[in-house]
Amino acid sequence: MLQEPQQQISKKGLTVWRIHGVIQTVIVWLILALIGVLTYFFDWYSWIYIIIIALAVIEMATAIFIFPKIKWRHWRYEVREEEIELKYGLFIIERVLVPMVRVQHVNTTQGPILKKYHLAEISISTAATVHTIPALTEEEADALRSKISALARVAEDDV
Structure with a gap:
């Protein structure tokens, strides 16, 4: 594992x-x-x-x-060259692997409460689902969006 x-x-x-x-x-x-x-x-x-x-x-x-x-306490994520791993949950902890080749687009969202605290969330869309990483700093969200987008393009070119 x-x-x-x-x-x-x-x-x-x-x-x-x-x-x-x-x-x-x-x-x-x-x-x-x-x-x-x-x-x-x-x-x-x-x-x-x-x-x-x-x-x-x-x-x-x-x-x-x-x-x-x-x-x-449970929310964790990691972006690797081949996949994005998410771990989250309240009582039931889920671990999700999103292959980079499946990523179609990445959005950054910021509502009024998130904006007040200079936070944003990233939505990673695949053909079947949308995965969200909540409560990232604005700078971290922008950098992560760019990194995922670049890695998804590289993964697509390799296929």
Whole structure:
């Protein structure tokens, strides 16, 4: 088996994922508040409120603090001459090898939250799938996009 990928995404990616967790938590809390209001009008048991509050706290802790840290710790990538290796996951860790000869194009994407933290993500497209490397610094993303593009051209010429 190949050695583990060595490159890690930016530590700022952890902050970005936590911001996404806050947004997700607000949406979940609004839904749970709506359920709480509905249970009030239907005169349901008071223990339902305790369950709703417990679910809200658990969701907040996992979405903002626990899951982003686990995802960041597991995310690794490596670009080699013959392939790109990705390793990521939350509970189930996936390792993906993308052969350079299969790479069709490489995109760099930067949304408003990533832009605020000077980060970008790279999407590597093959005929069948799109693989993404999230939370790279802008400079690293540009350099990686150029490197993958050059290696994919060389791999295509060799075929």
